[in-house]
Amino acid sequence: MPVDLVADIRAARRIVVLTGAGMSAESGIATFRDALTGLWSRFDPQTLATREGFKRDPALVWGWYEARRRGVLNATPNAGHLALRDLAAMDGVADLAIVTQNVDNLHERAGSQQVIHLHGSLFAPRCLACAHAYAYAETDGAGQTSPGEPDRPVQPPRCTHCGGPIRPGVVWFGEELPTREWAQAVDRVREADLLLVVGTSGQVYPAASLPAIVEQNGRPVWIIDPDEGLAKGTREFWNSTAAAGLPALVAACARKQH
C-alpha cells in the first residue's frame, strides 16, 4: 500500500470518492455489457438503453431493468462499500461524498450517507411524459427478488399523475447527466482536499472533468483499480480492487492516528 496514499488521506478533511463499475464488481453486479446474456443477448444497447428503444418496446426495456434491479436486490455491499462508510466516520474526516457512476444502491445499503448518482438509479424510476417520480409498492421488491425468476418483458407501471408509462431512472445513451446531481458533484469536488477514483477509468467525459478540477486546485487524485492500464499520466495509482484495498487502507489510516 502506498505510504503517500495513507498520508494524503490522513491530511484530508474533505474527501470525494468517484466510483464506477469496479466498485460493485465484487458484489457480483455485472456491467451493462456483461449483463447482456440469456434472453437479452439478442438485443443491443441501443435497444435497451435509449429513449427511442423504450418507446418502441416499453415492456422489453422495463423487463431488462427490472431484471437488473432484481440482481442488485439479491446482491450485498462488499467490503469496499463498507470501508467507505467507515472512512466517512474516521477522526479527522469532516466530510466524505461518494459520486458514483453506478445505478445500484450498494453504497446506500452499506450505510454511506452522501451518495450522488451521476448516471441515475435503478431505484428511482419516473414518468416518461411528466417526470413524476414513481414509488415502488412494498411488494415490488419482495415479489420480484427470487433469484430463480426468469427474465422476461414486463409492462411498465403507469404514472399516478398523468397515466404515462414509467421509465427506468437511469441515464440512457444520448441523454444529459441529471443537472442537480452534476452540480452537486462539481461543488463537492471543488471543495475536496482529496479525490479517490475507485473502479472506473475516470477518463470518460463528463465524469473525467472531475479529477481535473481537483488537480487544478493542487490537490491529490488517486486511482485505485486492478487494471494497471489506468496507471498513466501524472495521477497517483494503486493497483488494488475495491473490496481488497479499501478495508486495508482504512485500517492503515485509522491505526496511524493513535
Ligand SMILES: [Zn+2]
Ligand atoms: Zn406522468
